[in-house]
Amino acid sequence: MENKHLLILDSSPHGRLTDSTKKIMYTVTLSLIPALAVAYWFFGWSVIRTVVLTSIFTVGIEWLIAKVFDDKIDAFDGSALLTGVLLAMNLPSNSPWWMLFIGALVAVVLGKQVFGGLGQNIFNPALVARVFLLISFPVAMTSWPKPGALSDAVTGATPLGMLKTEGIGAIAKMDVMNLAMGNMGGSLGEISALALLLGGIYLFIKKYITWEIPVLFIGTVFVMTGIFWLADPAKFANPAFHLFTGGLILGALYMATDMVTSPLSFKGKLIFGFGCGFFTVIIRLFGSYPEGVSFAILLMNAVVPLLDRYFPDKKFGVVKNG
């Protein structure tokens, strides 16, 4: 008998697209380069330091976990790297190294692996870490380096922080175009809305993100802040200001669209996007924190399983009225 040449038995289909988890993760990471370049332009070398350190920490911790607990985990599948880069983008560029380490630890261990690893986590790991750091080290997390200062010593508040503490007068002189370019204080990745949009459009063309969540998220923020602004321009900032400050664009394009922690169904995505925007505005305008994007997304992450369950896509051949 010809034992050497056994035929292969497998289930159809016998072909695959070339897309892989790795490719998606690395492509998303690559699409962050324009935003990082802008951050480098404004904050200098500390940006590179923060991003590289955080990435090494997240990948390293994941690798250790893989070694110790489960060799099926692939620490280099790009997901840990992406978490690291996104976490770095959510932090001030002058964060001390131990803070980056704690952030990476929280992101990988509490944010991801305790749930069962890639694909099982309910919350976006990078955001879990950011919120953890924000609550644990409020001073370090709110002393943002001033753009162009090129020195860690000069720090200040974000435009949103100024709005919260000093009122509408503090932001009166800010130029919207300047804000859109990223010329403001803030965490290193969130400052340049335009560069982020560039990366987002690239991902949209690659079909790694869909339009529903970003459009609903940003749209809701724009409309809601617009209503408040029209009602009382002396008290509330205009919608353009809200659009380009804080982590809104970063959150809407990269955090909320995270495949693992966003809904699968069309209606679910719409509600998710709206919810993110709604809570962002509520926290920004009436909460005690100046910025609400992270909290809003985490809040909506928690209801994703419910959204998937109660707002499924219409199936083929299911009659609408029963």
Next chain:
Amino acid sequence: MSLLKTFNRGGIHPPEEKHSANEPITYGTIPVQLMIPVNQHIGKPTEVVAERRAAVKRGEILAKSTGFVSSNVHSPVDGVVQKIVKFPLLGGQISDCVVIKPANIGENFKDIIDADTLNEVNIEGFSKDEIKSKIDEAGIVGMGGAGFPTHVKLSPPAEKPIDQLIINGAECEPYITSDHRLMLQKSDEMVKGIRILQKLFDDIPVTIGIENNKPDAVKSMTEATAPYKNITVQALQVKYPQGGEKQLIESITGREVPSKGLPMDVGVVVQNVATVVAVYDAFYYKRPLTERVTTISGNLVDKLVNIVYPMGTPVSHLFEPHGIDREKIRLLLGGGPMMGRTAFSLESPIGKTTSALLFFDDSAYEAREENPCIRCGNCIDVCPMGLPVAQLTEIIQANNISTSSKEDILDCIECGSCSYVCPADRRLVEWIRIGKNIIRREK
């Protein structure tokens, strides 16, 4: 181009690979031994009537249908029945086969087919029941792949009026070109076959759905159907799985077959083009279904062909005429790459539903390991049935199938689009099949 009709939900566009589209239909030689599977349909198993060492004539019944949803099997050649053995088929099943030693070993099968006499047939002279019973006797089954007995499909209950007949010439699977060639070379025969089916439903309109990557087939069928007003040709956008019955109905009529329902629930009957030609043969040549056009393709095949072999020809008989290196074969597919099944024996016989035989070597196969789901939602986007595939497979893996997910799982048409696009290489359609199996076992 995007104005062409197609189905709404999901779908993919895998590489077409239809390299054999320009190869006219040829005929193969008769092998030294035919192994004819006695069950080539979905439904009740047949009863073998062939006796050991008995001589059989071409067209003689070897296995008789045992009920309404069952189908006869006939001998394709004159010969002697040697034995009845259990043998692996192309789909991996092990089933009874009638082994026949043909009388004309080595002769071209075309000579045998040409010897059949063409009869003048007046379709008007047949009653509906006569037409159905003739199709039943000829052992005709759906030749698109599933192998459902055709006469059953043509007998909808009276409370389900049929107002549209669809002829499936979509051929959306990559590689396969056998239907394409039929539409080019047997268009007149096909129209005559359609006229027979039309008679069954009082001349209801007929639409032939053809994917637009076969413009020559669209043209040839349009010309052939020109004299008949209620037979039309509809060019369709190229999208897999356009040839799925439910998808094709949606593409052409816009009607959605209800969940758990059949095409007749929306007043449609769908027949494959090859089946229609078989119907024509059954009436005009009094020829039961004993052979079909098979596409021989794949990266190991030197001479790609669309060829007619007698049913029961073992795969190993094909190696020499088509320049296939036996030693290199690693993957043998009966059917296309999207839904075809792997075979484990190189002696497996060609059957009524073998639309293609694809031979691949090691380079075409990539062992894939399942990675964790990253919930990208691609599987849901491409699912033509709109099923929440990712969640369903999770439910099946946890062995936690609820009543509502049961319905979803049974709605799956197993087209494989989800597995095709999954970036984590998850075996989604395989899990769904396992789920279906679990549900079936519970019953």
Next chain:
Amino acid sequence: MFEILLPGLILGGFALISSTGLFFASKKFYVEEDPRIEKVVDMLPGANCGACGFAGCQAYAENAIHKMSLETTCPVATEEEMFQISEFMGVDSGSGIKMVSSLMCNGTDANTQHIAEYHGIEDCWAYTLIADANKACAFACLGLGSCVTVCPFDAMKIENSIVIIDEEKCTGCTLCIDSCPKYILHMRPAGKTVTVTCFNTDNGAMAKKACNVACIGCMKCEKVCEDDAIHVNDFLAKIDYDKCTLCEKCVDVCPTDAIQVMGGRVHVAAENV
């Protein structure tokens, strides 16, 4: 001071009100349950495997107490445990002969060949959706371990592409029997270790071709058996365990070693004495 006292008082008040509510609710909606049910549940092994036919140990205990009978025995419990329960309830313990699962196949890699290279999901049922057999013998154990997955007692493992059953650990819960798509797992009384390790009903020549240790239906065992305990039907020997006395004569005469003694021979073959 008052700022601290006030919340304390408010919360304490709430706690008091809710606990009173809970107290009365538990009184009012108290469900009378036979305390013996809980005792029986405690005495059961607690595997919750459902092998007795009831939905878990609780359901089994409820039934036993309500009917005051142990007619359906817990297949997992040892004789001693069942005796304890019967003592407690004051009824006869059911006639429980311990059964174990037994594989009717010896198609190891050495005895038969694989006929294909399988790449799909590691599950026997998944395999049967792709092909009917993966060894030269179409009846053989697929060796993908669906039974291992369902076994709650860790009594099964795959070795040499067949499943090996640990008779000590096997509790006779029968879950594996239905998990096998080839239906080659059968229950036999524990201790009755002489087993036909073949399920091939093809004729002798075909069976022998498929596997070195296949039962070829030669009838030698049927002739040698003095207790009328082994019979050949469809080219396959089958042992009637009610009659088998474990004399192992059939093992001696079997030309293909298709009858095996699980856990090793007790009697030494006659010619070796």
